Amino acid sequence: MAEEVVLFGAWFSPYSQRVRIALKLKGVQYKYVEEDLHNKSPALLEYNPAHKKIPVLVHNGKPIAESQVILEYIDETWHGYPILPKDPYERAIARFWAKYLDEKYNLPLKIKACWGEEKEREKALEEVSEILQFLETELKEKRFFGGETIGMVDIVANVIGLWLGAFEEASGVQLMKREKVPKLCDWIDEFVSSSVTKESLPPRDKLIVYLRNRFGGANVSK
Structure with missing residues (x-):
């Protein structure tokens, strides 16, 4: 069957x-x-x-x-490709970062950072910067959060991989500066260009149009 x-x-x-x-x-x-x-x-x-x-x-x-x-x-x-590490400690660490991402880097924060009022936006941008810096530190010298291959944390971090740049372009607000998180930027480039993720992620242009229609265009408030 x-x-x-x-x-x-x-x-x-x-x-x-x-x-x-x-x-x-x-x-x-x-x-x-x-x-x-x-x-x-x-x-x-x-x-x-x-x-x-x-x-x-x-x-x-x-x-x-x-x-x-x-x-x-x-x-x-399903066996074969491992999404979570086999080592219990490494599995716990992967679960921690996956949970951290969903709790901290959530949709309300991104909306505030991109389309909030000035004070609200500044505070949200500080929070986003802190989250990205923690992730930069966690990457260390690894190719992916999962090591040499895409794993649990990489998959969960897709909210940054494609969506962060789309939120930036849709709103006109810069959320990430390469000089501050170069490893994370390299990770994004490799993650979105991977053959597996390429086939699974939505077209960037279509996503930007969707975000503009849903949340508004460029943030022009001073």
């Missing part, structure tokens, strides 16, 4: 793209269902009644919600 794998997501969602990257790395075939978040499908509401959000992965009729939970499920279910 063939496995049935279905992903409910949205093209502009970095959380959906995390799952797409993980499935691609594992070589898992799946059906993708694009959701209209203004008119959610009965299937999505049935599979994730608690949060009513994407992404949701349905494996042989069993739903799993929340992107980081899904990533761990994928890693434990």
Whole structure:
């Protein structure tokens, strides 16, 4: 009996793209269902009644919600490419940074940094700078957060990989300076140009248009 794998997501969602990257790395075939978040499908509401959000992965009729939970499920279910390290300590560190990213570098912070009032924006930009500096330090001399290959933290950090630059271009606000975080900038270049992520991430131009339409154009406040 063939496995049935279905992903409910949205093209502009970095959380959906995390799952797409993980499935691609594992070589898992799946059906993708694009959701209209203004008119959610009965299937999505049935599979994730608690949060009513994407992404949701349905494996042989069993739903799993929340992107980081899904990533761990994928890693434990399909062998081959390791998403999380095998060493317990390294696994704990990867979970820490993944959690840190989702808690600290969230959508409200990015909106404030790009489109907030002046004082609110300045404070948010300081927070963004601090987060990026921590990530720069964590990268050390590694190619990826996962070492020589893309791992859990890299996949979760896709919110920076493609989306940070798109937020900058959509708003006209600079969130990151290469001279301050050169390793992180090198990581972004390599991450978005990887063959796996290239096929899983949305077109940058389309994403910028979406962000402008949703949040507004360039921030011209002084």
